Structures are given as structure tokens and as C-alpha cells.
Amino acid sequence: MNDIWTMMWKESKDLVFQGGWKASIRPLLLIGIMGIYLPLQFGLQWLAFSPIEMFVILWIPFSVIISFIGDAIAGERERHTLETLLASRISDRAILLGKVVVTVGYAWGMALGGLLLGLILVNLFRGNGGGWMFYHPFDLFLEALALSLLTCILGASAGVLVSLRTSTVRQAQQILGIGTFVLVFGGISALQALPANFVASLTYSQFLLLAMAVIAVLDAILLGVSLVSFRRSRLILS
Amino acid sequence: MPEPLIHIEHLSRFFGPVKALDDLSLEVPAGIVFGFLGPNGAGKTTTIHLLLGLLEPTTGQAWVLGFDTRTQAEAIRARSGALLEFAGLYERMSAQDNLDLYGRISHMPAPARQARIKELLTHLELWDRRRDLVGTWSRGMKQKLAVARALFHHPPLVFLDEPTAGFDPLAAAALREDLAGLVAREGVTVFLNTHNLTEAEKLCAQVGVIRQGKLVTVGAPDELRARIGGPQAEIVGCGFTEQMLAMLRERPEVAHAEVHNSHLVLELRGESKMGPLVSLLVHAGAEVEEVRRGKASLEDVFLTLMEEEQR
Numbered sequence: 001m002n003d004i005w006t007m008m009w010k011e012s013k014d015l016v017f018q019g020g021w022k023a024s025i026r027p028l029l030l031i032g033i034m035g036i037y038l039p040l041q042f043g044l045q046w047l048a049f050s051p052i053e054m055f056v057i058l059w060i061p062f063s064v065i066i067s068f069i070g071d072a073i074a075g076e077r078e079r080h081t082l083e084t085l086l087a088s089r090i091s092d093r094a095i096l097l098g099k100v101v102v103t104v105g106y107a108w109g110m111a112l113g114g115l116l117l118g119l120i121l122v123n124l125f126r127g128n129g130g131g132w133m134f135y136h137p138f139d140l141f142l143e144a145l146a147l148s149l150l151t152c153i154l155g156a157s158a159g160v161l162v163s164l165r166t167s168t169v170r171q172a173q174q175i176l177g178i179g180t181f182v183l184v185f186g187g188i189s190a191l192q193a194l195p196a197n198f199v200a201s202l203t204y205s206q207f208l209l210l211a212m213a214v215i216a217v218l219d220a221i222l223l224g225v226s227l228v229s230f231r232r233s234r235l236i237l238s
Numbered sequence: 239m240p241e242p243l244i245h246i247e248h249l250s251r252f253f254g255p256v257k258a259l260d261d262l263s264l265e266v267p268a269g270i271v272f273g274f275l276g277p278n279g280a281g282k283t284t285t286i287h288l289l290l291g292l293l294e295p296t297t298g299q300a301w302v303l304g305f306d307t308r309t310q311a312e313a314i315r316a317r318s319g320a321l322l323e324f325a326g327l328y329e330r331m332s333a334q335d336n337l338d339l340y341g342r343i344s345h346m347p348a349p350a351r352q353a354r355i356k357e358l359l360t361h362l363e364l365w366d367r368r369r370d371l372v373g374t375w376s377r378g379m380k381q382k383l384a385v386a387r388a389l390f391h392h393p394p395l396v397f398l399d400e401p402t403a404g405f406d407p408l409a410a411a412a413l414r415e416d417l418a419g420l421v422a423r424e425g426v427t428v429f430l431n432t433h434n435l436t437e438a439e440k441l442c443a444q445v446g447v448i449r450q451g452k453l454v455t456v457g458a459p460d461e462l463r464a465r466i467g468g469p470q471a472e473i474v475g476c477g478f479t480e481q482m483l484a485m486l487r488e489r490p491e492v493a494h495a496e497v498h499n500s501h502l503v504l505e506l507r508g509e510s511k512m513g514p515l516v517s518l519l520v521h522a523g524a525e526v527e528e529v530r531r532g533k534a535s536l537e538d539v540f541l542t543l544m545e546e547e548q549r
Contacts, residue, residue: 006342010328018330020371084326084387087290087397089316090343236292 007098034114
């Protein structure tokens with residue numbers, strides 16, 4: 001556990017802050033879109049968990065993940081820092097989990113920050129004067145957060161597998177970008193393949209739970225394969 | 239006799255049909271700088287990877303600090319430092335954060351890490367730049383920092399893979415000086431991969447020469463010079479002809495004779511007297527200004543070994 005914390009400390013310095021305040025502009029920009037621009041545009045409607053919010057809460061963190069995870073793994077190899085790290089006593093698992101936790105935490109934290117800021121701003125500037133309002137329905141909000149977290153883990157673990165097989169960050173990001181389209185359109189096709197009356201019988205909440213179950217299974221498989229694939233001897237040879 | 243710090247028995251590593259390392263057996267005693275010499279692609283880096291347990295050997299076994307590289311690699315990595323082919327520094331992090339990271343990895347408590355950062359950076363005259371991002375540093379400064387990182391957790395053994403490769407002679411000499419100072423101060427054993435023979439000559443108490451994955455020879459530089467290089471003589475003057483060289487080569491005490499820029503270099507068999515050879519040259523019409531006797535350099539030894547292997 002201590003080693004995972006060490007890797008998280010390192011990743012937060014190297015990957016997230018990148019040695020200066022300028023690196024915080026990117027997350028602030030995204031939090032600004034999610035937490036200031038969109039909520040003020042939508043007003044109180046922003047708190048009634050609409051499909052556009054669902055899209056924002058799923059898409060933005062996922063796109064952040066796929067651009068960062070390549071840097072975390074293929075980038076270390078490209079910058080020739082991975083070999084030295086592998087020559088230290090830290091375990092393969094701690095290196096991998098430290099990277100995944102920070103990348104997921106960064107992207108998902110950005111989504112949470114945006115939602116929280118949006119909640120405050122809508123209540124302050126677009127409030128109806130009838131007291132504090134929260135995202136509603138609340139169970140849908142929680143399901144969306146969980147689904148967002150699961151898609152972040154999916155992006156991170158897929159990103160690890162892709163990064164292990166590519167030599168540069170750019171190559172990893174290109175493959176992940178294409179992979180995302182395949183995933184989205186594959187998902188839509190899979191949905192269309194389901195019996196129409198079955199899909200129609202599902203509530204929005206049940207649909208989210210079903211999506212969560214599918215993604216959780218994919219997460220478990222991809223994360224498991226990542227842990228097995230992330231091996232010193234293999235990384236040194238690549 | 240003390241146990242060797244590194245003990246290698248018939249170690250081989252093949253990458254498909256390529257024999258990167260072929261039946262290497264070697265012992266490195268504690269407390270010395272051991273130079274592993276060889277041309278590019280000789281198998282030096284593969285040897286370090288195997289000793290650190292980063293690669294599995296195809297056959298054979300090795301023990302580092304008493305630990306088996308196959309089954310106890312983590313214990314080896316915990317107790318050794320490494321500066322591999324690249325400096326491996328995080329350029330988007332400060333110098334002190336780079337060192338702090340490896341202190342954290344070694345589970346050093348925070349006050350010990352801070353004290354060690356100050357000690358090493360002060361010694362290397364980098365303390366004032368500790369908060370700078372490493373990406374803004376010169377190559378020489380980065381390499382010094384990488385050496386400090388390898389020594390950070392007081393390891394008894396350090397692996398250095400071509401630490402001065404690609405440096406200009408001045409920067410290489412400065413880094414060598416820092417390296418020698420630190421190694422002596424810390425009392426560590428160093429396994430130094432290099433193809434820089436000046437570096438090996440200045441730093442190493444023992445050297446091993448490797449070519450195409452095979453160990454060619456091992457010993458102290460002086461011992462190798464005596465065993466392989468033999469005594470030499472250099473005659474400065476002019477008028478050295480091919481005919482004179484042929485006459486010299488026929489003499490039993492001369493192993494080899496050649497002319498380099500009006501310097502006649504003779505490799506001798508045993509401690510032969512120079513008088514008869516100089517007399518032969520003067521009678522044949524050469525003008526001799528100066529005669530110097532000496533031993534072969536490590537470079538001569540190295541080149542001789544490489545030529546012998548090629549033959």
C-alpha cells in the first residue's frame with residue numbers, strides 16, 4: 001500500500017501538475033465548461049439530471065483518461081524513465097495501480113468538481129428562492145457517478161493494455177481514440193441487437209444499472225489482464 | 239577470503255537466435271569498482287539487466303549480494319542502486335523531488351530523505367538548483383543527479399551503465415571525478431559498464447572484457463597490461479622505412495613494429511634491451527631523437543583482445 005501511495009505521489013507531481021501551475025489550466029478549463037458554462041446556460045434544468053449531463057459526466061472524464069493514460073505508461077518508456085523505475089525495489093503492481101488510481105482519480109475528480117461547482121452556481125445565480133436544490137432524482141445522480149467511475153476505469157485499463165503495445169504516447173492516444181469510437185458504436189449496435197420489447201421495458205435507472213454491470217465485468221477483465229501483462233521482464237524487452 | 243558481492247555461473251541469455259550473453263562466469267569482490275569493458279552490443283547492458291533480475295537468464299545462475307537473481311530479485315533491487323543507459327530522471331519534477339521519490343521507494347523516513355538530499359546535492363554543488371525542474375538542467379548536471387539518485391539509499395552495490403557516454407572530454411572528466419569522489423566516500427562496490435578505456439583505467443581496480451556475449455578476460459588493469467599488452471618502446475625520429483620495419487620484425491625480442499606519425503612503436507617480448515634495436519635502426523640510416531620505454535595502455539590491451547577474438 002505504501003508503494004502505491006509513493007507512485008500516486010509521483011504521478012501527481014509528474015503527470016498531473018507537471019512541475020508548474022500552467023498544467024492546472026487544462027483541468028480548470030474543463031471544470032469551467034462542466035461547472036460554470038453549461039450550468040449557467042441550462043439554469044435549474046441542469047439539476048434535473050438530463051441526457052446532456054449524462055453525456056458530459058461520461059464523455060469528458062473518459063476523454064481525459066485516454067489522453068493521460070498513454071502519457072503515464074508509453075510516455076515513461078518514451079522518456080526513458082521506466083527502465084530506472086523498474087530497476088528499483090517497487091513492485092510491478094504498485095507502479096501500475098499508482099498510475100491507474102491517479103489517472104482515474106484525476107479525471108473523475110474533475111467531473112465531480114464540475115458537478116459540485118455547477119450545483120453551487122445554479123443555486124446561487126439561477127435559484128428559485130425556495131431553498132437549496134440538489135441534483136434530482138438523486139438515485140439517478142448516484143448511478144451516473146458510479147457509471148462515470150466505471151467508464152474511467154475501463155478507459156484506464158484499456159489504455160494500459162494499448163500503451164504496453166505501443167512505443168510512443170502519440171501512437172497510444174491514436175489507437176485509444178479509434179478504440180473509443182469502436183466502443184461507442186459497438187455499444188449502440190449491441191443495444192440495437194437486444195429485443196426491442198426488453199429495452200422498452202427498462203426504466204432509465206434500470207438501463208444505467210445494466211450498463212454498469214456490463215462495464216464492471218469489462219473493467220474486471222481488462223484490469224486483470226493489465227495486471228498480468230504489466231511485468232518487468234516484458235517491459236524491459238519492449 | 240570474503241564472499242564475492244556478485245557471483246555468476248555460466249550465465250547465458252538468448253534473444254531468439256542472438257546470443258546476447260554466452261556462458262558468463264565471473265566474480266566481483268566487495269569494495270571495488272569493477273569495469274565491464276566491451277564494444278557496443280557486446281552484452282554489457284544485458285548483464286546488468288540479468289543481475290538486477292529484470293530479465294530471466296536462458297541458462298545459468300547468478301547471485302548478487304548473496305541473493306539469487308531468479309528468485310530474490312526484489313531483495314537485490316532494494317539493496318542496489320542503478321544508473322542505466324539513460325539518466326531516467328523525471329524532467330517535469332524538481333531535482334529534490336526526483337531524489338525524494340527514490341527515497342520514498344526505499345521506505346526511508348522523511349527526515350532521513352531530506353538530510354540525504356541536502357548532503358548529496360551539496361556535495362555535487364547542485365543544492366542551489368534543487369527546486370528547478372530537471373528538464374531545465376544541462377546534461378552533465380542531470381547525469382550527476384542520476385548518480386546521486388543511484389547512491390541515495392546507501393546501497394552497498396551500484397550498477398552504472400556507460401555513465402559518461404556521449405559527453406565531451408571535459409564533462410566526462412568532471413563527472414568521473416565526482417563519481418570517484420562519491421564512490422570513495424560512500425564505500426560502495428560499483429559494477430561499471432563502459433567502453434571508455436580511460437574511464438576504466440582511472441576508476442577500476444578490476445576489469446572484465448566482453449565481446450559478442452563472451453567473457454574474453456578478467457583481471458586488474460596492470461595485470462592485463464603485463465599479461466596481454468607486454469612491454470612497449472616508442473622511438474621518436476625520422477627515416478623509418480618498410481625495410482627497417484621488416485628487419486625489426488625478424489628480431490626475436492620484437493613482437494610487433496609499426497610507424498605512427500614518425501613514432502616507431504615496438505611491442506617487445508619480455509624486458510629486452512633497447513641498445514641493439516636502436517643500433518640496428520641507426521646503421522640502416524634512421525635518425526633517432528628519443529627512445530621511451532613503457533607498458534601497453536588498457537586501450538592497447540583491449541584492442542589486442544578484440545583483434546585476437548576476431549581472428
